[in-house]
Amino acid sequence: MKKIEKLKLKETLEKGIKKEFYLKTFLCVFCILLLLLCILYSIFLPKLTLKGSKEITISYNTKYQEEGYQASLYGKDITKKVKVRGNVNTKKVGVYQIFYSIENGILEEKKIRTIRVVDKEKPILELKGKEQVKVCPNKTYKEEGYQAKDDYDGDITSKVKVIEKKDHFLYLVEDSSHNKTVKKRSFTYEDKTAPNLKLKGNDTIYVVENGIYKEEGVEAIDNCDGDITHLVIKEGKVNTQIPGTYEITYKVIDKNGNVASVKRRVVVYKNIASGCIDPGVIYLTFDDGPQIGTTEQILNVLKEENVKATFFVTSKGPDTLLKREYEEGHAIGLHTSSHNYAEVYASIDAYFKDLKAVSDRVKRVTDHESKIIRFPGGSSNTISRRYQIGIMSQLTKEVVNKGYLYYDWNVDSEDAGRCVGKDANCIYTNITSRLSHNKCNMILMHDIKWNTANILRDIIHYGKNNGYHFAKITEGTPMIKQGVNN
Ligand code: ZN
Numbered sequence: 001m002k003k004i005e006k007l008k009l010k011e012t013l014e015k016g017i018k019k020e021f022y023l024k025t026f027l028c029v030f031c032i033l034l035l036l037l038c039i040l041y042s043i044f045l046p047k048l049t050l051k052g053s054k055e056i057t058i059s060y061n062t063k064y065q066e067e068g069y070q071a072s073l074y075g076k077d078i079t080k081k082v083k084v085r086g087n088v089n090t091k092k093v094g095v096y097q098i099f100y101s102i103e104n105g106i107l108e109e110k111k112i113r114t115i116r117v118v119d120k121e122k123p124i125l126e127l128k129g130k131e132q133v134k135v136c137p138n139k140t141y142k143e144e145g146y147q148a149k150d151d152y153d154g155d156i157t158s159k160v161k162v163i164e165k166k167d168h169f170l171y172l173v174e175d176s177s178h179n180k181t182v183k184k185r186s187f188t189y190e191d192k193t194a195p196n197l198k199l200k201g202n203d204t205i206y207v208v209e210n211g212i213y214k215e216e217g218v219e220a221i222d223n224c225d226g227d228i229t230h231l232v233i234k235e236g237k238v239n240t241q242i243p244g245t246y247e248i249t250y251k252v253i254d255k256n257g258n259v260a261s262v263k264r265r266v267v268v269y270k271n272i273a274s275g276c277i278d279p280g281v282i283y284l285t286f287d288d289g290p291q292i293g294t295t296e297q298i299l300n301v302l303k304e305e306n307v308k309a310t311f312f313v314t315s316k317g318p319d320t321l322l323k324r325e326y327e328e329g330h331a332i333g334l335h336t337s338s339h340n341y342a343e344v345y346a347s348i349d350a351y352f353k354d355l356k357a358v359s360d361r362v363k364r365v366t367d368h369e370s371k372i373i374r375f376p377g378g379s380s381n382t383i384s385r386r387y388q389i390g391i392m393s394q395l396t397k398e399v400v401n402k403g404y405l406y407y408d409w410n411v412d413s414e415d416a417g418r419c420v421g422k423d424a425n426c427i428y429t430n431i432t433s434r435l436s437h438n439k440c441n442m443i444l445m446h447d448i449k450w451n452t453a454n455i456l457r458d459i460i461h462y463g464k465n466n467g468y469h470f471a472k473i474t475e476g477t478p479m480i481k482q483g484v485n486n
Contacts, residue, residue, distance in 0.1 A: 046073040046102040048082065048109040057116045060152055064088040064115060071102045071109075078102065088115045093152060093177060119177035123150040125160065127171065127183055135187045136224035137256065141169070146183075150175040191256040195222035197232070198262070199250070205266045206371060206403025206475075213238045213266055220252045220260065228252055238266045267403075269475075276440035276478060282468045283440070283477070284309035284460075285409065286447035287335055287374060288416075290317035290325065297453040299324060305460045308472040310407075311447065312374040314339045315358055319365045326366040331472040333372035333407070334358045344376055345384035345391050348398060371404050372473050378408045378444075380482035392486040407473060408482040409444035411435060415452045424455035432462050441468070442480040 052067030071079045086098040100111040129144030148156045153175050163170040168186040201216030220229045229252075236248040246268065251261040284302075289295045290313060299321075302309055311325045312335035326332050336344050337357035344354050355373065362370050375395070377383050384391050399406055411434045413419070419426035427445075435441050443459075445452045463470065471477075 041107070043074070044104055045107045046071055046078060046104050046109050048100060048102050048111050050100065050111050050113055054112070055114045055116070057118055058088075058090065059121075060090060060093055060117055060119045062090060064090055064117075066098075069100050069111070073104055088117065090117050093117050093119050119150075119152040119175065119179065121151045121175075122179045122181045123148050123153070123156055123173050123175045125171055125173050125181045125183045127185055129185075131183070131185050133185060133187050134191075135189050136191050137189045139224065141185075141187055143169075146171055148173040148181070150179075152177065191224045191254065192258065193223045194258040194260040195220045195225070195228055195252050195254050197250060197252050197260040199264055205264065207238070207240050207266060207268050208400045209240065209243050209268060209270050211240055211268075211401050213240055213268075218250045218262065222254045222258075224256065225254050228254060238268065240268050243268045243270045278440055278471070280437045280468055281440050282435070282463050282470050283407075283442045283473055283480075284445065284456075284470065285312060285333075285374070285407070285443060285473070286310070286445050286452075287312045288314060288316070288339060289447035290321035291448045292317065292321065294450055294453045295321050295325070295447045298447050298456055299328060299330075301453070301456045301460070302330070303328060305457065305464075307460055307470045309470075310372070310473045312372075313358065313362065315361055316448075319361075322362070322365045326368065329472075331372060331474065332362050332366060332368070332370050333374055333473065334362065334370050334404075335374050336376055337361070339376050341376060341383050342387055345387040347388060348391065348394055351391070351395055352398075352402075371475055372477075373399060373404045373406045374408070375406060378482055379406060380408065380485050382485050385486045390486060392484045396481075396484055405475060405477070405479050407442060407477070407480050409442045410439060410480055411441050411443040413443060413445045413452065415449045416446045419451065424451040427451055427455050428458055428462075431459055435463070435466075435468065437467065440478065440480065 048069065048071045050067070050069050058064055069079065069082055070077070071082045081102055083101045084098060086096065088096040088098070094117055096115045096117065098113045098115065100113070102109050125146065125148045127144070127146045133141060135141050143162070146157065146160055148160050150156050156173060156175060160171055160173045163172070168184055171183040171185070172180065174180045197218055197220045199216070199218050205213065207213045218229065218232055220227070220232050222228050232250050232252045234248060234250055236246060238246045238248070246266040248264045248266060249261055250264070251259065253259050284307065286298060286309060289311060295317065308329050308331070310331040310333055312333040313322060313325075314335050315337040322332070334355055335358065336351070336354045338344060338354055344351055359370065362368065375381065375392070379392055379396050381392065396406065411431060413427045414430050415427050419430065431443055447453070460470070
């Protein structure tokens, strides 16, 4: 029995040993095969390497430069067989991948490169107005605006955040790539600007003795306080009973203590209408021009004879001639713009409107305001009756009240009257027979007449040879008046 049991045990042990042996042998063979497979795989799998970094970050709108790759099999270069897929759009921010692959039969090697296109540029934030602003005390700053532009996002003005602080504003803007720009506008609360104080009307006003000085006032506008005309203080008085030069000072102070002042001269002058303070003088006066040709010839003669004259101009003729008259030292008087009796004497307003037109022309061309006038037809004209009864009686007073001096004549050449159609001797005879050493000789002529231009030198010679002297009219020349007939 024991013998049988022993045999069975021995048999079982032998079987177990055999099983173990087979299992180990199998595992060993399997491992060898696996190793063999790995060796074969590494031999037959192509090798692929990327040049440069696998992860690249580049700026938006720059150029992406492929850094290259290399592939080999059995030590042989097969780079040309590498397949590359994917592209990089540098115009658009984002993450891009490029796939590289190389095959050998069923074996394939792959590589990936990641490219990040980013926007690193900060937005540009521009403030309209100044970055350091002076604000009126007790006033708040009124936003002047701003603009934000980003190289990638374009106009992002609407994304600007404004943070208001006591003495400054902060402006913040962020683009889609989180680049931030901050700007500051700071305030100084102060007012150091004086009010703008301006005279209404002329800075010099002429008033005839015993006439009326009409105050035209001033206007005061302050940068902080607005219209403060009501705060203007006026100093100085005009006594029109006493001729002389008066000064009126206007002064205004704004709430912050800034002072502004302006002055006006008021000249009260003696009415020296009928007086002649320079007997034997000859005032050569020419009306109705300027006119090309005649006026030029007259100016040439005056220049050659070194005589100054007076031109009562209209709106006729070229500005260059008017300018020449002034620049060659002659007096420029106003004779109305249109010289149309029906228009000029239609009403007081019509007269002054017409006078202003020619006055503006003279001011524009010569930069000089003329206060010397001659009425069309003279102050004694009767033609104005047709258009307005009594207008000359009113006008002769009104012009003086407005500071004008008007001049008629006491020597008529009749170059525009009886001598028209006759030879130039008609003019010469009229003038030479009417001159006197006992008066201020105011000769009426017209520089639009050829006979006048042609005889002028003879008249000047007559005057020079007979003890007369020549002068132009100035604001100090006594008015030569005729009697008013309307
Ligand atoms: Zn005239």
